[in-house]
Amino acid sequence: MKNFMDDNFLLQSETAQKLYHEHAKKMPIIDYHCHLIPKMVADDHQFKSLTEIWLGGDHYKWRAMRSNGISENYITGKDTTDWEKFEKWAETVPYTFRNPLYHWTHLELKTAFGIDKILNPKTAREIFDECNEKLSKPEYSARGMMRRYNVEAVCTTDDPIDSLEYHIKTRESGFEVKMLPTWRPDKAMAVENAVEYRSYIEKLSEVSGVNISCFNDMIEALRKRHEFFAQQGCKLSDHGLEEFYAEDYTDAEINSIFNKVYGGTELTNEEVLMFKSAMLVVFGEMDYETGWTQQFHYGAIRNNNSKMFQLLGADTGFDSIGEFNTAKSLSKFLDRLNSRGKLTKTILYNLNPCANEVMATMIGNFQDGTIPGKIQFGSGWWFLDQKDGMERQMNALSLLGLLSRFVGMLTDSRSFLSYPRHEYFRRTLCNLLGRDIENGEIPVCEIERVNQMVEDISYNNAKNFFNF
CATH class of the missing domain: 3.20.20.140 (Metal-dependent hydrolases)
Structure with missing residues (x-):
């Protein structure tokens, strides 16, 4: 295997x-x-948070969350926090087996942030905090991301x-x-x-x-x-x-x-x-x-x-x-x-x-x-x-x-x-x-x-x- x-x-x-x-x-x-x-x-x-760079405007993920029964308030809502939106995405990820989103999600975590952990409700907070810490650094800015990926x-x-x-x-x-x-x-x-x-x-x-x-x-x-x-x-x-x-x-x-x-x-x-x-x-x-x-x-x-x-x-x-x-x-x-x-x-x-x-x-x-x-x-x-x-x-x-x-x-x-x-x-x-x-x-x-x-x-x- x-x-x-x-x-x-x-x-x-x-x-x-x-x-x-x-x-x-x-x-x-x-x-x-x-x-x-x-x-x-x-x-x-x-970027102010992983939610902004990862979920903001990403209608691929939004469609999956809706299919998983997630309320729109946690997808595009204005009165939910970045963490609450990300938490709902983390709840959805284990249901995306065989959808390309599962591969993309973990490939992006690995190549952008060096994270090999599997995203699920148990790891969500740890991953969210680690990514946010890195996103506060200059090398993780918009231009920094473009440099990172050559x-x-x-x-x-x-x-x-x-x-x-x-x-x-x-x-x-x-x-x-x-x-x-x-x-x-x-x-x-x-x-x-x-x-x-x-x-x-x-x-x-x-x-x-x-x-x-x-x-x-x-x-x-x-x-x-x-x-x-x-x-x-x-x-x-x-x-x-x-x-x-x-x-x-x-x-x-x-x-x-x-x-x-x-x-x-x-x-x-x-x-x-x-x-x-x-x-x-x-x-x-x-x-x-x-x-x-x-x-x-x-x-x-x-x-x-x-x-x-x-x-x-x-x-x-x-x-x-x-x-x-x-x-x-x-x-x-x-x-x-x-x-x-x-x-x-x-x-x-x-x-x-x-x-x-x-x-x-x-x-x-x-x-x-x-x-x-x-x-x-x-x-x-x-x-x-x-x-x-x-x-x-x-x-x-x-x-x-x-x-x-x-x-x-x-x-x-x-x-x-x-x-x-x-x-x-x-x-x-x-x-x-x-x-x-x-x-x-x-x-x-x-x-x-x-x-x-x-x-x-x-x-x-x-x-x-x-x-x-």
Whole structure:
């Protein structure tokens, strides 16, 4: 029987162990998609307690606590203490066997705080106090955590109207870890609510200095912000979509639709889809012109619980995997950009694992030989960034594409304790490749190539792909 979470955790063969310890482990982290709060990095935030850094905003843990019958007052409540919230999390942990939260919890305790104890109600107070003592030290600040995990660069997620003041402040401070913005223009195409859209466009007008009265004015304003993001080191865009949009439209129709929604009139569903289809092309062309990589995270059904949405707002643990038939629209969208010679580097992330093979084959349609892995099948995302989800994504990519050109893992997280997800991914990768070598499916004489493959997927491919 193996010990829980020893040095060879998840590494089930001697070959896998060598691949991880001699090659994957030493590579720096490029976290090219995350939701860190830039102000916390700029201010080098010092966390007041383990609850703040570990449970604050972590809707993965919140969902588990709710499933365990924990009152919302101990999850997001305002009149419970940090200790009371942590105590309830500790009560929940023993019920998370076979959920990735159990592994993540103990991997984070071990790598961040050097704690090998198992978290449960008996050890909760001891662990809470020990972590809090360490969190009071400067080396456990926001920046300290990034140094601890050998982070080289992070890309946050930022709206076009954001000032990026904290990115600028961080860069000018001389902090050795790069914090770069990512262009996330979802609100610029969110025309489902005319009042909210008008309000957003007015803010865009203000920050861009462009007087917006028509569709072309809005695009000019977005271009100015796009240029500003590029000046601040931005190299990626990101889009959070339920599904892909590729309706047919004319310029006259899009101009009319913009005038209608900007004037306060609600759009029909057909008009919404047409407008989103046009905007995706506009954004894709902007990214091509600046040499950015465009990312698409699709397939989530968000804010399912309307009662809790009214109480807590978005991103509080009430989203789920959706079922969308998007293959044809995705193909049509990519083909539109490709036919115009304006398809930039692209990463596609699906949230429903039933689309793994769809994504793995779709990317092959638009590789053009100019850049290795120009079109990428993104890593297991959100509900899929666990061992089974990552293995299934890598297996599909291996069978139908080139795993060797994969740009690897990211945290997609708001937490400064989420960097062990890179370790979890690297261990899983090394175990897959080690098993193939042990089974005679990859020749031992090619071990140097496999060693390089591990280092590339862990770090080198991302560094080269994004021109960091």
